[in-house]
Amino acid sequence: MLMTADARESSQSAPAQKATRDIYLPPARKTVTGGGAAHISAKEFSIYYGEFEAVKKVSADILSKYVTAIIGPSGCGKSTFLRAINRMNDLIPNCHTTGALLFDGDDVYGKFTDEVLLRKKVGMVFQKPNPFPKSIFDNIAYGPRLHGVNDKKQLSEIVERSLRKAAIWDEVCDRLDKNALGLSGGQQQRLCVARTLAVEPEVLLLDEPTSALDPKATAKIEDLIQELRGSYTIMIVTHNMQQASRVSDSTMFFYEGVLVEHEPTAQLFTNPKDTITEDYITGRFS
């Protein structure tokens, strides 16, 4: 639930709908236990920058605990769509939406939605690693402290658990008090994932998380995505189609703001239904 208790009481919104769909399930990958329900649902969802419709009437279900990749040429609306999920676009003047975007059946853009709670549940990692200029420990403890955790033992546990989940604990466990900016780019990015995990989100939004990393660091992030698959609903925007095909279960292809195709990744990359998708992924775009 995204609303505060008071708001929920006064809200007249329709009960949450959880549709279980299996049409986007990957044919060639392991089924995730307890996954597959529509965690995020867009229904005729449009995003406008002023008059300009950047995302056009997108309808799609993002299945819980699976990895969904979003691909498409620059300016196609993929990052705009991703950022809409935890309302990052609210910071952009004149940005507004129509249609519905549901998270666990609740309207993300509803009148009573608690944005802080939403962003706790929907974590985000960006293109460029952006650790705070603080110690490694404080980077991870920042979010839990913000949400009221002050007990030192509890914070230490959260820090270790988060760093372990992000597969970076072994590399930093003996220098938690050192400045996070001293880490390599790849380590910084995994630290950012750990920082996101520290507040126990349900969804991870990754906006081109490896575009600033070398192949080795990229491989580590991709391995990490596979580790986290099954525990979190993951959405990744990427320009690297091989990466989309390697890490994701389903792939959404956006073109000029339209969701052209959303299929199991194995299908989209072997036999896409739409010729625009085919032309894009095979590099035949004019």
Place this chain on the structure above:
Amino acid sequence: MSERPVHELIKELSGVLVQLSDKVLQNFILSLNAIKHQDVESARRIRMVDDEIDRAEVDLEERCLAFLALQQPVARDLRTIVTIMKINDDLERIGDLAVHIIDRMPEISTGMLEMFAFEKMGVHAGAMVKQSIEAYIARDRNLAEEVCALDEEVDVMHRAAFKKVTRLMKTADANVDELIAALSISRYIERMADHATRIAREVIYLVTGEIVRHKGDFYENLLESLEE
């Protein structure tokens, strides 16, 4: 929009495959002629050409593997390269069948050969291979499906040869070695038609993305043919 180098390369690999198919088909037809006329010199050339086919098959496979590793194709491009590799394999096997036919040359007389309709069968199977390659070039699903349908006619001819061999074997003066050689030749031609059918099915996959092997009445037909 002009073709990108990567797509030019796919065209080039396709071209190599089509050239290989010409060579394979020609060698197969020559093998039937060679055995018909007991032409030892022609048989020697057929073996040499088959060595060339084997080398060309390995070369094409290596080029396709390099393409997969270096270009990481997807969608239509991926299906094309996979299809080229599979057809390449079928063509190499058809090449081997031509050699198998001339291997039977010392075991069978022209008189025995004349008792069977191998020439007609060979022309039919050869036409199937040719048509399946044409379907590949044109990415023509309907033509590919026609090839699949033609396979039954060759199967019928093979079954007729099988029955004839069985009948002749029961006669008092039966030359069993010659009859086994005749049955083998019939089987080689029938297998060539099977490879043509496989190629056609690979073309259907290339065009539609759907794997049609083992679908529909394939198993029923197989069981029927075994019963007969």
